Amino acid sequence: MKKHFHYEYLQSRVGYYTALLSMGALMLIGLAAAYYMEHHGHVVTGMTNQIVWGMPHVFAVFLIVAASGILNVASIGTVFGRTAYKPLGRLSAVMAAAALAGGLVILVLDLGRPDRLIVAMTEYNFHSIFAWNIYLYNGFFAVVLLYLYTQMSQDFRVRRFYRTAGTLAFVWRLILTTGTGSIFGWLVARQAYDLAVFAPMFIALSFSFGLAIFILLMTALMRGDERPVGVGLVNRMGRLLGVFLAAAAYFTVVWWLTDLYAAEHRPVVQYLFFSGNVYSWLYWLGFIGVGTILPMLMVFSGSARTSMKPVIFASILTIIGGISLMYFVIIGGQSYPLVLFPGKEVKSSFLDGVVANYAPTMPEILLGIGGVAMGVAITLLAAKVLRILPVSLADAEVDPHLAGGKVEELKKAA
Amino acid sequence: MSDQGARDRHEQARRDEIDEARREFLRNIAAASVVSLGGGMMLYSMGGEAQAKKPGEPLDPKKRWGMLIDTSKCTSGCDKCVEACKKENGWEAEPGSETDVQWIRKVDVKDPLTGFMASLPVMCQHCANPPCVDVCPTGASMRREDGIVRVNMHTCIGCRYCMMACPYKARSFVHEDIPEEKKRFHAPMGKGCVTSCDFCAHRIDVGRIPACAEACPEGAMLFGDMNDPNSELRKRLKEIRSYQIRADLGTDNGIRYTRLP
Amino acid sequence: MRAFGRAAPAILAACAGLVLATSVAQAGDIVPKIPIDRTKGDCVLPGDQMRREHMNILMHRRDDTMFKGIRGGKASLSACLTCHMVKDEKTGKPVTVASPKHFCRVCHDFAAVKVDCWSCHKSVPEETDTQAALPGGMGSKQSKFAQLLEYVQGGRK
Numbered sequence: 001m002k003k004h005f006h007y008e009y010l011q012s013r014v015g016y017y018t019a020l021l022s023m024g025a026l027m028l029i030g031l032a033a034a035y036y037m038e039h040h041g042h043v044v045t046g047m048t049n050q051i052v053w054g055m056p057h058v059f060a061v062f063l064i065v066a067a068s069g070i071l072n073v074a075s076i077g078t079v080f081g082r083t084a085y086k087p088l089g090r091l092s093a094v095m096a097a098a099a100l101a102g103g104l105v106i107l108v109l110d111l112g113r114p115d116r117l118i119v120a121m122t123e124y125n126f127h128s129i130f131a132w133n134i135y136l137y138n139g140f141f142a143v144v145l146l147y148l149y150t151q152m153s154q155d156f157r158v159r160r161f162y163r164t165a166g167t168l169a170f171v172w173r174l175i176l177t178t179g180t181g182s183i184f185g186w187l188v189a190r191q192a193y194d195l196a197v198f199a200p201m202f203i204a205l206s207f208s209f210g211l212a213i214f215i216l217l218m219t220a221l222m223r224g225d226e227r228p229v230g231v232g233l234v235n236r237m238g239r240l241l242g243v244f245l246a247a248a249a250y251f252t253v254v255w256w257l258t259d260l261y262a263a264e265h266r267p268v269v270q271y272l273f274f275s276g277n278v279y280s281w282l283y284w285l286g287f288i289g290v291g292t293i294l295p296m297l298m299v300f301s302g303s304a305r306t307s308m309k310p311v312i313f314a315s316i317l318t319i320i321g322g323i324s325l326m327y328f329v330i331i332g333g334q335s336y337p338l339v340l341f342p343g344k345e346v347k348s349s350f351l352d353g354v355v356a357n358y359a360p361t362m363p364e365i366l367l368g369i370g371g372v373a374m375g376v377a378i379t380l381l382a383a384k385v386l387r388i389l390p391v392s393l394a395d396a397e398v399d400p401h402l403a404g405g406k407v408e409e410l411k412k413a414a
Numbered sequence: 415m416s417d418q419g420a421r422d423r424h425e426q427a428r429r430d431e432i433d434e435a436r437r438e439f440l441r442n443i444a445a446a447s448v449v450s451l452g453g454g455m456m457l458y459s460m461g462g463e464a465q466a467k468k469p470g471e472p473l474d475p476k477k478r479w480g481m482l483i484d485t486s487k488c489t490s491g492c493d494k495c496v497e498a499c500k501k502e503n504g505w506e507a508e509p510g511s512e513t514d515v516q517w518i519r520k521v522d523v524k525d526p527l528t529g530f531m532a533s534l535p536v537m538c539q540h541c542a543n544p545p546c547v548d549v550c551p552t553g554a555s556m557r558r559e560d561g562i563v564r565v566n567m568h569t570c571i572g573c574r575y576c577m578m579a580c581p582y583k584a585r586s587f588v589h590e591d592i593p594e595e596k597k598r599f600h601a602p603m604g605k606g607c608v609t610s611c612d613f614c615a616h617r618i619d620v621g622r623i624p625a626c627a628e629a630c631p632e633g634a635m636l637f638g639d640m641n642d643p644n645s646e647l648r649k650r651l652k653e654i655r656s657y658q659i660r661a662d663l664g665t666d667n668g669i670r671y672t673r674l675p
Numbered sequence: 676m677r678a679f680g681r682a683a684p685a686i687l688a689a690c691a692g693l694v695l696a697t698s699v700a701q702a703g704d705i706v707p708k709i710p711i712d713r714t715k716g717d718c719v720l721p722g723d724q725m726r727r728e729h730m731n732i733l734m735h736r737r738d739d740t741m742f743k744g745i746r747g748g749k750a751s752l753s754a755c756l757t758c759h760m761v762k763d764e765k766t767g768k769p770v771t772v773a774s775p776k777h778f779c780r781v782c783h784d785f786a787a788v789k790v791d792c793w794s795c796h797k798s799v800p801e802e803t804d805t806q807a808a809l810p811g812g813m814g815s816k817q818s819k820f821a822q823l824l825e826y827v828q829g830g831r832k
Contacts, residue, residue, distance in 0.1 A: 041590040041605045048512035049586050052574040112572015112587065112606030115791070119569050125553035130575050134551065188663055189545060189581035338583050340536065340659050341523050344675055348536075349496075349509040350519040350583065356512070472743035558744065566741045567795060594771050597797040599753060604795030619744040 005087040005397070007387035010225050016380070019224070023377035030370010033363040034109035042112065045364045050356035051334045056110040059368030062209065062326045063103030063375060064137075064180055065202055068173035069210015071096035071144065075173075076240075078166030084233055084399040090388035091218060093148045093169075095379050097141055099213070102375030104137060106368055129182050136176045143172045152387070177203045184329065191268040192333030197258065201251035205322065208244035211237065212295075212318035215311060217379060221389055230395030231308055238299035238311030245318065249292045252283070252325070268336050271355075272328070279332035282324045291321010331358050469620045475559035478542075479613055480640035480668035481627065482650055483534060487634035490533035493520050498629030499537075502614065504598030513589040515603065517611040518626060523675045532675045535626065535635075538563055538584040538611035539659060540668030546576035546585065555608075561640070561668055564612035572606045581660050585610040640668065709781050715758045719749045726782075753800040760799070772798040 010016055037045055047054040074092035077085035108114055124131050147169045150162040178199040185198030215237055222229045256273045259265035272279050295314035304310040335356045340346065346353035383389050390397075499518045500506060507514035518537035524530070540563045546555045547563065554570040557563045565576075565585075577585045591605045600616040603609040614624035622628075627635035638647030656670035711722075718725050719732055732750055739745040748754065759778035760769045770776050772793045775784055779798070783790065 038606070042587065043513055043589040047587075048589075049514075049516070049577070049583075050512060052577040052587060107573075112574070112608070113570070116569070116571045119552050119554075120571050123552040123554075123569050125547075125550050127548045128551045128553075128575075130549060130551035130573065183575075187545075187578055189579055334578075338581060340521070340582060341675060343526075345524045345526050346521055347524075348519045348521040349493075349507070350516045351510060351512065352519070352521050352536075352583070469747035470745060472739075472745055556741070558742065560744070568737060568741070591794070594773065594793075594797060594799075597795075599797040599799075599801040602795035602797065607795070615744060616746065619746045 006391040007087075007090065007389060008391050009385065009387060010221070010380075010383045010389060013225070015224050016384070020377060020380050023373040023380065026373035027370050027377060030106075030367050030373065031109075033366035033370065034114075037110070037363050037367070038114065044361060046358050046360045047364070048356065048358070050337075050351055051331060051358040053330055053334065054358065055360040055364035056106050056367050056371075058323065058326045058330050059371055060103040060106040060110070061180065061330065062323055063099050063106070063371060065177060065206045065326075066209035066213050066322070067096045067099035067103060067206075068140070068177045068180075069206035069208070070099055070214050071169060071173050072207055072210055073214050073237075074147070075166060075170040078163055079170045084236060087390040087393060087398055088214075088218065089151050089166075090148060090386075091221075091379075091383070091390075092214060093144050093151070094382045094386070094388050095214060095217060095375075096173075096210075097144045098378035098382070099375045100137060100140060101378060102371040102373075105374055106371035109367060110364075129179060129186060133176075133179045133183065136172075136179045140172060140176055143169045173206075174203060177206045184333070189338065190333060190336075191265060191339055192272060192329075192336050195255060195258065197251060197254050201248070201255060204244065204248040204251045205325070208241060208248045208318055209322045211241045211244060212315040212322070215241070215315045216319075217376070219308065219312060221379075221383060222393060225389070227389070228392045228394040228397075229308070230393055230398060231306060232395040233393055233398055234308045234311050235299075235304050238304055238314060241311070241314060241318065242296045242299040245292045245296050249288060252287070264342065271336055272332050279328050279335070282328040282332070286324025287321045287328065290317050291324060295321070334358075473558060473560045473619070476641060477639045478561035478641040478668065479618060480540065480561065480638065480647060480670065481624075482636045482647055482656060482670045482672065484632075484634040484636070484672045485532050485534050485674065486672060487632040488533050488535070489632075490520075490522050490531070492533075492631070494629045494631055495535050495626035495635065496520060498625045499611070502598070502617075502625035503601040504592075504596060505603070505609075506596070513587075515586040515588060515609060517584075517586070517609070525675050530675050532673065534671060534674075536582060536584070536659065537626070537669070538613070539582050539665065540613060542666035542668070543664060545579040545581065545663075545665065549575045549579040551575065558615070560618075562613045562615050562618070563610075563668075564615060565608050565610060567603065567607045567609070570607040572608065574608060576608055581663055581665065710759075710761050710776070710778065712758060712760070716749075718758070752796065756798065756800045769799045 045054060070092055072092075073085055074089040074096075076082045077087075077089050108117060111117070120134065124134075143165070147162075147165040150158055150165040153159055181199035181202030184193040185195055187193040215234065219229055219234065256269050259269040271277070273283055274280060295317045298304060298310040298314040298317075301310055335358060337351070337353050337355060340352065496518050503517060505515040505517060507516045518535055520533060521536050522531065522533045524532075540561055541557075542561070544555070544557055544563045547557050549555075551573060552569045552571055554566045554568075555563075555576045556566050572587070574587055577587060585608050587608050588603055588605050592603060597603075601612075614622070614626075617624060623637045624635075627637040636647050636650060638645040640647060640651070642648055651670060654672060656672060657674040658665075658667040658670060659674065661667075720728060725732075733752070733755075736745075736750045736752075740751075749758075756778070761774075761776050761778055762768065763770050763774070763776075772780055775781070777798060779790070779792075782788070
């Protein structure tokens, strides 16, 4: 039997407007920060001629990677036919587009000449992965909108294409993350990147980042609007998060193992992963410890079956770990000096052979936060004007298998 | 007036402009022939058939400008080429500054095992397969048909992807406003764009050689047309084994060195 | 500048405004006069056409220089700024775009046109050896030739 879910707009509550207003304030601060950076030039940031991409890119890449992962929640329902995920499809699509928009805005505002954005749209270099990504991003918005339309249309003739649109969206997001990963993976010049594993690694990361963000925002929206959310559902998503976390960590291990084996890349791996500098800590403590092992323990723990708290905490930790890893990849990777003369000692007036310093400044961080706030604000607004949030996500509603009193039994037993 | 009218006018203006440029050129050619010949002769002496380009003419796509740097003549501590570039192109860089623009720098290289040392200038290597050009989303990072790799700053949006892609750290981002008095007229650069060595295109286009090559007291920088089998540069390159920095990347550099550590 | 065709009506309007303004200026001096030095020769196009077409000429020329390496001649930026140099009354030095009297600012300020050229381009041309080598020569040819000789001798020792 086909199940019908009811979706409803968010109600006008004080909490809703407080959230929206605070996001708006953060966005304004971010915009002011961007203006400040533009006006004074990038000297007021920590970015230099050695660390050319900084904090804004950490936030932006995180959001862009997460965006495609957020859309995964919908794909699990549509493409892989998991009933429990079906009512989440609409929210997932909207949130994905919002996250991508937030990430892109950060990238654009960080440009040296954002006023020339029109140039980026009229002049294409078809060899550039960046230019491909512009297509991929625009296409992503289009595909997601189409997908949302097929989900929300009242017309069954449109709704028929819901699976097709979902599959298209799934394939598109895989390509998109491959593109994002390749921005780094194809940089032959940089010792720390230049590795094909970056594309699948970014895909695996997108799964975990996206799901974590989705769990957090979804439960916040549902709870904030006083709608029921089933512990069984959240627990199931949490366990999936655990699997994704393991996959993502696996790819990072492949990264350093591969590079450790190649004599050419050994020094950079030793520098990044095993030299006890801030980047090593970010990877081992931030990403592996706080961002992978701890959340895995939480989502697979017994208490995750009776309470949502472990999964929610795990999601927060996943995001912290994710940002750490992005910082590790982007900043750490650049801080290693370019190797012009392999195996030789070099000295120059332009910091050849010197590990680059980077200290993010306030404007950069505020710009990044502004972008995140924009993603949240778009989601909040969309949930107010569109019927994307299910009225109830109680276990009995979403999937009979989840309910059946199992959670209640466990709760009693505990 | 209609759009058509405006376009016609535009076309007419262009044609007029070209005609005017031609007339201007002819008018001046007599006066300037001494100079042009001088310039031509100079490259002639280095480059056989390779005639210097005349200013009003478009570049010759058959050429590929390049340079052979004789590392044995280059001494550590001498930075005449760097100073000449600074003066010519109007950039300043405090040694060790992380944000100042740098077009060319002297690098001292030492083999940690054998102690073999060399000192050499490193600038944009004017690759035949430049990674910076491949990655640029707007095509602002460009390779002229005569082999000069440079930034068309009119379409540069300041994304800095080329700086990520360049294996030679040849590019710099302009982090601050450059005050009028520090600018050089023929080497514009400004806040928010990427800039790099352009082989002194403004000189090459009028038949002169890059400022660094001109300034080298040892004559260690031999500039010329790599495609011309009769140019002095090509002859030298044929005689001796030359090296490229990071030849393993397959970028096919226009800057060659006589020996690298 | 391909968008120019589409923007033609707006430009025409602006030009009409300017023409009007000029006549007003003659009458009452509301608009600052455009200082034009006629001693150095004619402009690329006649004055009224220049007013409409100068941006196209500049853009076209810009791409010619960037992609084809075409230099010198009247359409070059240094030629524009040399012929249209405005000297400060007190110091006698050429004014930069910092001054509202700079040739490129007089109309632009009035027509509220903003160009970003001067963030990179120097607004006063320099006497350089390179310019000396240009046809139309705006500098001494002697020194240039001497330099070349010097190089040929110096570089080949």
